[in-house]
Amino acid sequence: MTRVEDKHLIEQKPRVRLDPIPxxxxxxDERLEDYExxxxxxxxxxxxAEASRCLHxxxxxxxxxxxxxxxxxxxxxxxxxxxxxxKAAEIYRKTNPLPEICGRVCPSETTCASNCVLSKREKPIxxxxxxxxxxxxxxRHGGVPLPEKEPPTxxxxxxxGAGPAGIAASEVLAVKGHDVTVFEAYPTPGGLLVYGIPSFxxxxxxxxxxxxxxxxxxxxxxxxxxxxxxxxxxxxxxxEGFDAVFLGTGAGVEATMRIPGIDLGRxxxxxxxxxxxxxxxxxxLPEHKKEPLIIGKRVAVIGGGDTATDCLRTSLRLHAEKVTxxxxxxxxxxxxxxxxxxxxxxxxxxIVYLSAPVEFLDRDEDGNVDAMVMIRMELxxxxxxxxxxxxxxxxxxxxxxxxxxxxxxxxxxxxxxxETTPDLETQKWxxxxxxxxTNETSREGIFAGGDAITGPAxxxxxxxxxxxxxxxxxxxxTEPSLP
Ligand SMILES: Cc1cc2nc3c(=O)[nH]c(=O)nc-3n(C[C@H](O)[C@H](O)[C@H](O)COP(=O)(O)OP(=O)(O)OC[C@H]3O[C@@H](n4cnc5c(N)ncnc54)[C@H](O)[C@@H]3O)c2cc1C
Numbered sequence: 087m088t089r090v091e092d093k094h095l096i097e098q099k100p101r102v103r104l105d106p107i108p109x110x111x112x113x114x115d116e117r118l119e120d121y122e123x124x125x126x127x128x129x130x131x132x133x134x135a136e137a138s139r140c141l142h143x144x145x146x147x148x149x150x151x152x153x154x155x156x157x158x159x160x161x162x163x164x165x166x167x168x169x170x171x172x173k174a175a176e177i178y179r180k181t182n183p184l185p186e187i188c189g190r191v192c193p194s195e196t197t198c199a200s201n202c203v204l205s206k207r208e209k210p211i212x213x214x215x216x217x218x219x220x221x222x223x224x225x226r227h228g229g230v231p232l233p234e235k236e237p238p239t240x241x242x243x244x245x246x247g248a249g250p251a252g253i254a255a256s257e258v259l260a261v262k263g264h265d266v267t268v269f270e271a272y273p274t275p276g277g278l279l280v281y282g283i284p285s286f287x288x289x290x291x292x293x294x295x296x297x298x299x300x301x302x303x304x305x306x307x308x309x310x311x312x313x314x315x316x317x318x319x320x321x322x323x324x325x326e327g328f329d330a331v332f333l334g335t336g337a338g339v340e341a342t343m344r345i346p347g348i349d350l351g352r353x354x355x356x357x358x359x360x361x362x363x364x365x366x367x368x369x370x371l372p373e374h375k376k377e378p379l380i381i382g383k384r385v386a387v388i389g390g391g392d393t394a395t396d397c398l399r400t401s402l403r404l405h406a407e408k409v410t411x412x413x414x415x416x417x418x419x420x421x422x423x424x425x426x427x428x429x430x431x432x433x434x435x436x437i438v439y440l441s442a443p444v445e446f447l448d449r450d451e452d453g454n455v456d457a458m459v460m461i462r463m464e465l466x467x468x469x470x471x472x473x474x475x476x477x478x479x480x481x482x483x484x485x486x487x488x489x490x491x492x493x494x495x496x497x498x499x500x501x502x503x504x505e506t507t508p509d510l511e512t513q514k515w516x517x518x519x520x521x522x523x524t525n526e527t528s529r530e531g532i533f534a535g536g537d538a539i540t541g542p543a544x545x546x547x548x549x550x551x552x553x554x555x556x557x558x559x560x561x562x563x564t565e566p567s568l569p
Pocket of ligand 1: 269276337393538545
């Protein structure tokens with residue numbers, strides 16, 4: 087057998103000819119009846135066969151370069167091919183604290199898979215499916231051992247926000263011997279992994295498992311505490327004695343529309359719709375979100391990203407009959423994951439491009455929306471995002487009848503901490519200003535990462551930035567600063 091170090095000596099030609107293992111999804115009728123994951127996990131045989139297609143490009147492989155977390159994908163695939171799934175899982179866990187999550191939600195078609203050399207001629211390796219398979223395998227076969235911790239440093243670190251950025255930072259810091267406490271505003275840790283991404287994309291028990299594992303590692307979780315409201319950031323530092331803080335507070339404030347009728351009933355913000363719409367166990371919901379959502383037959387979702395797609399698919403699971411996405415640009419400019427959009431269409435959602443609402447109507451005057459005035463758009467010059475700007479076509483208004491409307495048009499960070507913490511500087515959209523090398527904010531000892539510094543992004547980017555900030559915090563706490 088070729089040794090790992092010699093894997094570049096393998097013959098590539100026969101591998102190029104191997105057929106890819108098709109990705110599996112549950113039948114549409116079956117998956118619309120529940121909120122279980124839609125994707126079917128690879129079997130051991132399938133994972134091995136898929137991994138054996140890897141050409142093991144010379145280091146650094148393009149897939150590795152494209153992974154924001156720096157997973158050594160080629161090395162892991164080598165062990166998967168040989169059937170050593172535990173070793174492969176260990177390789178992923180060396181760099182990624184959440185491989186079972188990334189293996190389910192990473193948009194690999196824009197990162198590792200799109201950079202796989204096989205994507206030029208054949209289908210790229212299903213890197214995401216393999217990562218999920220080996221991480222699941224390890225949990226189920228002996229579990230994930232706790233890493234050896236460095237001796238206690240006597241330093242206390244507060245992590246604000248238990249999303250992927252906070253989770254990643256907490257693990258790195260706990261392993262380095264710091265005393266870590268995570269403060270979370272919601273009743274359970276996870277951030278958007280719990281209170282955003284639907285359970286048909288991501289089994290929420292995986293986050294519960296990770297939280298338990300972190301607690302075994304010594305990380306403390308304090309939930310239902312909104313820092314800046316329940317306790318100020320300065321009180322955490324001065325009264326509770328935290329030596330450093332990580333802000334992983336995400337971008338949880340939803341954008342709305344300034345058009346007539348926006349305040350009518352049955353016009354929902356996306357997160358409210360997703361979490362009350364069956365994707366989160368009731369026990370994990372805050373009191374004011376526990377009332378289940380009862381929706382009508384016709385649902386309109388406004389927006390074109392992943393969140394919009396998730397709302398379409400949730401509406402279908404709530405048994406809406408006509409579920410339509412209205413997007414103001416064309417498919418070419420749509421920011422969301424194509425694969426997920428395909429699943430939504432398969433499940434019965436429709437997409438209307440180049441259309442946006444200009445007014446919500448309440449014709450029967452019961453306080454709830456029952457129709458929308460829409461306007462058609464055409465594309466103009468590119469805007470600052472580089473995408474062509476939608477321009478309303480004069481006189482093209484038309485009306486659409488609806489029972490419920492969901493707004494999925496964007497997010498920005500909560501200004502609370504910036505407003506309640508002296509000298510903590512924010513910039514455009516309320517993002518925390520940071521030192522690009524260390525992730526330290528304008529306040530010494532306070533670091534930030536994830537969506538709170540980039541705006542709405544991805545789980546892999548939040549993990550990478552939580553890890554980077556944790557390294558910055560460790561350095562701050564252990565290395566004397568230069569005079
Ligand atoms: C509907 C939806 C679907 C998505 N789907 C995908 C996907 O398929 N793949 C993908 O890669 N990405 C997806 N994303 C994006 C991804 O979820 C985020 O980029 C990622 O979760 C950001 O991580 P974070 O840790 O920075 O913030 P978050 O996950 O938002 O976590 C921040 C946490 O901080 C808490 N918090 C905020 N303020 C305070 C405070 N003052 N005190 C205490 N706690 C506070 C919040 O309650 C929250 O729990 C999706 C996002 C949404 C909304």
